Amino acid sequence: MNDEKVFVPPIKTQGIKTKLVPFIKKYADVDKNSIWIEPFFGSGVVGFNLAPEKAIFSETNPYLVDFYLQLKKGTITSQIIREHLEENGRLLSEKDETYYYVVRERFNSTHSPLDFLFLNRSCFNGMIRFNKRGEFNVPYCHKPQRFSKAYITKVVNQVIHVEQLFRNHDWSFQCQSFEKTISEAPGNAFIYCDPPYIGRHVDYYDSWDEEQEQRLCDALKRSGHQFLLSTWDHNQYRENQYLQTIWGFCSKVNQEHFYHVGAREKNRVPMTEALMMNFTPTG
Ligand SMILES: C[S@@+](CC[C@H](N)C(=O)[O-])C[C@H]1O[C@@H](n2cnc3c(N)ncnc32)[C@H](O)[C@@H]1O
Structure with missing residues (x-):
């Protein structure tokens, strides 16, 4: 996918993974027989580009979900x-x-x-x-x-x-918390999680803290499904301590990334991203 153009969806969100889609795709299972579950849908850039045949996209921001429900x-x-x-x-x-x-x-x-x-x-x-x-x-x-x-x-x-994607994909949209989405995931689910980044300033519909990160980890473990989790690894000042405490049982792969702070091109802040997974990466 590195040479492919990444499709940018109509609604943008903070933490949009446009630049990381090829990296995520290397490790994601979008097999015909599995169902893609994305409990932190956001802009949808990951799911829309990986384009699994069957997917459940969910999120707690009702307006993001409603936009796609009404379009569908x-x-x-x-x-x-x-x-x-x-x-x-x-x-x-x-x-x-x-x-x-x-x-x-x-x-x-x-x-x-x-x-x-x-x-x-x-x-x-x-x-x-x-x-x-x-x-x-x-x-x-x-x-x-x-x-x-x-x-x-x-x-x-x-x-x-997106209208074209809807025509030949079996996708549903739900406004609900990650816990409900993960607990209801069917047997052949592959779960991709991109929660608000723990320990970093966020301005989403809901806040995110250590307790929620732990609850996410428990929900994923309980589900028994294969999962991928996007998170941050380190920047020049700090490391994400939760990768060893909460997510220590996972395999990890990294990718360098730059975030833009404000509108200026020169204000690019380097960050090493991590993908955590409960299986051995082959990508
Ligand atoms: C990092 S963003 C996802 C970005 C998305 N992967 C993208 O590339 O656009 C995290 C999303 O999780 C949602 N969210 C926050 N708390 C949540 C919760 N408890 N359950 C489900 N979604 C939640 C936020 O509204 C936000 O859209």
Whole structure:
């Protein structure tokens, strides 16, 4: 897959694994006879690129799940999305910041998947973050011309790609915690987990701490299924101590990665990523 182009999904999330998809693919089992279980779906970039025939994608962020549920049902389509981005993009170019906040307020009362996409593509750094009351609170990216023709086409093409994937794959989407997803995994499951990174600052829908990391490990052990876990190994300052304590029974493979902090290309922070697995890697 190193030479293949990685498909980037329409909704971005923090911790998106676009650059790590080829690395994950080397160790993932997407065999015809197994069912792919992804309890921390996020943007979906891993599952959408590995494209297993059967999959259960789940997540606790209801808006991410709802977007794909509605796209699958056809209640929203690439054409409806195009019209929404054209109309709202035009209003953004006329009214700038004021309009971004109109949409943000509207989303926080209606939870429209169309507005969720609009906000995800026009908020600061494409982040997804909510306040304690559960309201989306990411500020504006300050680009009134954000939804140019070319940009809308790019987003719509990403949606079309997912619509095409839905046609010949047996995929379901659920909004639930990892524990429910893992405990309900069928006999032929292969589980890929990408939880919020333990010991690092996160701004997801839920927080993540040592207790949750341990509960994830217990749930995976109890399930008896083969699994892969994405996590961080070390950077120039710190090591992930939990790889030895909680995940010490696993095999580990590493890959160098760079995270972007803020919008500037030069602010690249090196990090060594780890994939932990309860089987012997052959990749
Ligand atoms: C690191 S992100 C996943 C990124 C994804 N692999 C990608 O490449 O886009 C972790 C995701 O786990 C979700 N999450 C947080 N707590 C969770 C929980 N208890 N159960 C299930 N999902 C959870 C977050 O909403 C977030 O989208």
